[in-house]
Amino acid sequence: MAKLKINGKIVDIDADDSTPLLWVLREQLGMTGTKYSCGIGICGACTVHINGEAVRSCVVPVSSLDSSQAITTIEGLSTDNSHPLQQAWKELDVPQCGYCQPGMIMTAAVLLNNKPNPTDEDIDAGVTNICRCGTFKRVRQGIHLAADISKRGRS
Amino acid sequence: MKKNRINVSRREFLISSSQLGAGFTLGLYLPNAAFGKTVQQGAAEESATEVPEVNAWVVIEPDDTVIIRIARSEMGQGTLTGLAQMVAEELECDWSKVTTEYPTPGQNLARDRVWRSFSTGGSRGIRDSHSYVRKGGAVARYLLVEAAAEQWGVPMSECRAASSVITHVPSGRKTTYGKVAAAAAESIPPDEVTLKDPKDWKLIGKPVKRLDTDDKLNGKQVFGADLSLPGMLNAAIKACPVFGGKLKSFDAAKVSKLPGVRTVVAVEDNAVAVVAETWWQAKTALDALPISWDEGENATVSTASIEQMLDEGLTSSDRVFVGNENGDVKKSLPAAMKTVEATYRYPFQNHATMEPMNATARWTEQRCEVWCPTQNGAAALDAAAEAAGLPVEKCEVYKIHLGGGFGRRGSFHDFVKQAVAIAKQMPGIPVKLLWSREEDMAHGHYHPITKCKLVGGLDEKGNLSSLHVRISGQSILASVRPKSMKNGVDMAIFQGFRADGDHAISYSVPNLLVEHAMRNPPVPPGFWRGVNINQNAIYLECFVDELAHAAGRDPLEFRRALMSSHPKSLAVLNAVAEKAGWGKPAAGGVHRGLAVVKTFGSYVAACAEVSVDSNGKLKIHRIVAATDPGYAVNPQQIEAQVSGSFVYGLSALLYGECTIKGGAVEQTNFHDYPSMLIKEMPEVETIVMPSGGFWGGIGEPTIAVAAPAVLNAIFAATGKRIRQIPLKNIDLRSA
Numbered sequence: 099m100a101k102l103k104i105n106g107k108i109v110d111i112d113a114d115d116s117t118p119l120l121w122v123l124r125e126q127l128g129m130t131g132t133k134y135s136c137g138i139g140i141c142g143a144c145t146v147h148i149n150g151e152a153v154r155s156c157v158v159p160v161s162s163l164d165s166s167q168a169i170t171t172i173e174g175l176s177t178d179n180s181h182p183l184q185q186a187w188k189e190l191d192v193p194q195c196g197y198c199q200p201g202m203i204m205t206a207a208v209l210l211n212n213k214p215n216p217t218d219e220d221i222d223a224g225v226t227n228i229c230r231c232g233t234f235k236r237v238r239q240g241i242h243l244a245a246d247i248s249k250r251g252r253s
Numbered sequence: 254m255k256k257n258r259i260n261v262s263r264r265e266f267l268i269s270s271s272q273l274g275a276g277f278t279l280g281l282y283l284p285n286a287a288f289g290k291t292v293q294q295g296a297a298e299e300s301a302t303e304v305p306e307v308n309a310w311v312v313i314e315p316d317d318t319v320i321i322r323i324a325r326s327e328m329g330q331g332t333l334t335g336l337a338q339m340v341a342e343e344l345e346c347d348w349s350k351v352t353t354e355y356p357t358p359g360q361n362l363a364r365d366r367v368w369r370s371f372s373t374g375g376s377r378g379i380r381d382s383h384s385y386v387r388k389g390g391a392v393a394r395y396l397l398v399e400a401a402a403e404q405w406g407v408p409m410s411e412c413r414a415a416s417s418v419i420t421h422v423p424s425g426r427k428t429t430y431g432k433v434a435a436a437a438a439e440s441i442p443p444d445e446v447t448l449k450d451p452k453d454w455k456l457i458g459k460p461v462k463r464l465d466t467d468d469k470l471n472g473k474q475v476f477g478a479d480l481s482l483p484g485m486l487n488a489a490i491k492a493c494p495v496f497g498g499k500l501k502s503f504d505a506a507k508v509s510k511l512p513g514v515r516t517v518v519a520v521e522d523n524a525v526a527v528v529a530e531t532w533w534q535a536k537t538a539l540d541a542l543p544i545s546w547d548e549g550e551n552a553t554v555s556t557a558s559i560e561q562m563l564d565e566g567l568t569s570s571d572r573v574f575v576g577n578e579n580g581d582v583k584k585s586l587p588a589a590m591k592t593v594e595a596t597y598r599y600p601f602q603n604h605a606t607m608e609p610m611n612a613t614a615r616w617t618e619q620r621c622e623v624w625c626p627t628q629n630g631a632a633a634l635d636a637a638a639e640a641a642g643l644p645v646e647k648c649e650v651y652k653i654h655l656g657g658g659f660g661r662r663g664s665f666h667d668f669v670k671q672a673v674a675i676a677k678q679m680p681g682i683p684v685k686l687l688w689s690r691e692e693d694m695a696h697g698h699y700h701p702i703t704k705c706k707l708v709g710g711l712d713e714k715g716n717l718s719s720l721h722v723r724i725s726g727q728s729i730l731a732s733v734r735p736k737s738m739k740n741g742v743d744m745a746i747f748q749g750f751r752a753d754g755d756h757a758i759s760y761s762v763p764n765l766l767v768e769h770a771m772r773n774p775p776v777p778p779g780f781w782r783g784v785n786i787n788q789n790a791i792y793l794e795c796f797v798d799e800l801a802h803a804a805g806r807d808p809l810e811f812r813r814a815l816m817s818s819h820p821k822s823l824a825v826l827n828a829v830a831e832k833a834g835w836g837k838p839a840a841g842g843v844h845r846g847l848a849v850v851k852t853f854g855s856y857v858a859a860c861a862e863v864s865v866d867s868n869g870k871l872k873i874h875r876i877v878a879a880t881d882p883g884y885a886v887n888p889q890q891i892e893a894q895v896s897g898s899f900v901y902g903l904s905a906l907l908y909g910e911c912t913i914k915g916g917a918v919e920q921t922n923f924h925d926y927p928s929m930l931i932k933e934m935p936e937v938e939t940i941v942m943p944s945g946g947f948w949g950g951i952g953e954p955t956i957a958v959a960a961p962a963v964l965n966a967i968f969a970a971t972g973k974r975i976r977q978i979p980l981k982n983i984d985l986r987s988a
């Protein structure tokens with residue numbers, strides 16, 4: 099039985115080696131905030147953090163992981179919607195259907211970690227998630243706003 | 254006045270958006286011992302107190318929480334919030350205490366359709382229901398005020414309601430809705446109430462925040478694909494990839510020993526499903542399952558064979574229907590000073606909702622229950638009953654938030670029927686059927702394919718004197734709702750070309766003939782956000798641009814000359830032209846294009862700004878869009894819909910195409926059916942200009958102006974007329 103470290107907790111996993119992390123999260127651990135949409139690493143709906151990097155969990159076999167890696171899912175981003183991105187998303191009413199949004203937020207969180215003051219070009223390069231509802235305009239505004247909120251928090 | 258009636262208690266409302274979030278990890282819905290009724294489990298159950306409804310639309314809890322019932326489906330378009338605003342406006346409640354819940358379609362049937370239509374499509378959520386929804390709120394307010402007045406022994410006319418507080422004006426006494434709700438629930442509602450004058454609206458027209466955002470920020474929002482029920486199994490399915498083909502056989506023994514696999518079952522006559530403990534196990538086994546298909550007569554259908562069919566329809570006199578005619582085109586065209594002719598084409602496209610199709614079903618001989626994301630709970634219930642082989646009274650559908658709809662989950666409940674067909678083979682066990690993305694690409698109900706030949710005649714002044722439009726191609730209604738056609742005519746195909754009504758043409762042309770040669774290839778068509786306006790707006794608006802250039806006139810001025818009888822269309826067109834700076838120089842290399850339509854009862858226009866570099870690389874810099882929906886319920890959500898519709902519409906323009914080979918769709922996933930990314934997103938400036946007096950749609954209209962405005966701007970930039978999409982197939986280097 100494999101062990102993984104998810105949102106700070108060590109959990110036991112009983113899944114076939116080839117099972118993607120996405121399905122371990124969703125079906126073994128009941129953490130359904132991480133979404134399935136394409137299953138081939140294109141859309142970003144399944145994005146989680148592994149050691150601070152944005153990773154598309156639908157193409158990561160669970161056998162490639164162990165408890166030395168820190169995995170963060172949308173459920174672990176904050177306990178109370180207080181992450182600057184969550185605040186900004188709320189302020190701007192970013193989500194439409196919401197299905198892509200956990201992946202969108204997790205992707206943006208890594209971008210902000212790496213670039214606390216992202217330019218529009220940084221956002222273009224760093225956010226390659228698909229959103230069929232088309233929330234891009236507010237996603238962009240939301241990332242800029244979250245950067246501002248973080249700065250205010252620090253100052 | 255007191256009444257004696259059966260009330261629907263809170264507990265019977267199984268799906269509430271707020272409660273779903275709270276209880277889902279426990280497995281929300283457990284059948285109770287009698288299995289005639291379903292009860293909520295866990296946290297949700299504890300919070301569900303027995304509060305009687307004030308009326309069908311409104312429940313008020315003792316702590317003044319206002320629960321507004323919404324029959325239409327939330328799929329991202331914001332209708333949940335917009336409809337709640339309409340009820341709350343008349344209810345005069347405290348907006349900060351408002352939550353919502355979905356009544357079920359079964360409850361609607363049992364209560365004589367008290368919530369009327371559940372259908373969420375055609376941008377109709379608000380424009381179809383505004384009067385009875387507002388009345389629902391007004392009646393509830395009446396009952397609450399009446400109850401307070403009775404308790405105080407004062408005339409109702411001396412009482413006022415505002416923000417959930419009722420005041421007896423002469424004495425200054427106050428009470429709250431929560432305190433009198435139980436008494437109000439006992440009264441007989443008045444037949445008639447007066448609705449507010451629009452000038453007195455305080456909430457309708459306000460850019461209030463959506464009610465459904467919190468759970469979408471942290472993974473708590475439960476979509477159909479996320480549902481988990483105690484004892485539930487998971488199914489993955491594959492239907493014959495060739496349309497109309499059947500399942501011949503499969504070799505279950507090859508996969509039955511794979512981890513987690515419980516069973517392999519035939520589904521209807523064209524599909525096979527693996528049921529396993531987890532979906533990943535089911536899908537893994539399905540991928541390994543040997544299946545043979547009887548591909549049937551469509552196995553030779555291809556994009557090329559469909560093209561031939563459509564080409565024949567462009568000139569044929571067989572099965573041709575007239576959608577709009579005035580003057581005499583056949584006489585006037587030959588007499589024109591100059592004629593222009595062009596043929597356009599629009600491909601099949603998949604809805605590609607982010608959440609693939611899914612439904613969860615539980616079947617016994619006594620009852621069938623389905624949990625699913627649907628744009629039409631009532632239609633889902635009918636589909637469930639049909640597949641279950643049970644009377645509709647013994648079935649129920651619980652709606653779950655949709656991970657996108659766009660028309661895919663409204664008229665078609667193939668996924669519901671399949672889920673029930675599987676569950677029927679394992680009585681008593683809930684089974685969640687989730688389509689893979691590949692299945693979703695292969696078995697859509699696609700944007701219909703059409704071609705269009707247009708011939709226009711210009712008079713000596715360069716005005717459009719005659720226009721002949723021949724559409725050749727697929728009818729959605731012939732496939733989906735043949736009963737709604739009169740004498741074999743699909744009037745919906747003339748969207749944007751009609752003489753009058755919600756989808757009227759925006760121009761007056763002295764001699765006009767618009768025809769449809771119905772040619773139906775064996776690829777299932779469906780309603781796809783915008784429906785037929787997507788292609789018709791390209792056909793008409795790009796061709797009008799061609800005519801303007803042929804006449805040597807400015808495209809804006811050329812259009813204006815045809816619009817003197819269309820003041821609202823003219824107003825939105827002028828608004829975008831002015832804001833975009835039409836006629837003034839743009840930044841270096843940037844060129845502009847226009848489009849205007851009336852559709853779904855709203856007037857919309859766009860001005861696009863693009864540049865095309867020497868390698869043919871397109872950049873869409875900005876789109877200015879104007880919308881006159883009559884009344885604007887929530888301007889910030891309108892802005893979100895307009896901006897979002899451009900992503901859907903521009904994805905279609907840039908990439909959207911399903912091609913057919915061997916009777917099946919060739920594209921399988923987002924790698925060969927791409928959707929635009931944030932880096933391709935233009936700046937969108939939205940002008941909301943409600944002129945009042947009518948209710949137009951919002952979700953769809955603007956999608957139609959994105960593509961033609963961009964195509965016209967590409968012509969301005971390159972001198973190239975693009976008459977077929979998507980642009981990924983086209984070399985945009987200057988002509």
Ligand code: FES
Nearest residue numbers: 137139141142156
């Ligand atoms: S589901 Fe993983 S990238 Fe699409």
Ligand code: FES
Nearest residue numbers: 195196198229231
């Ligand atoms: S919000 Fe619906 S797909 Fe992004």
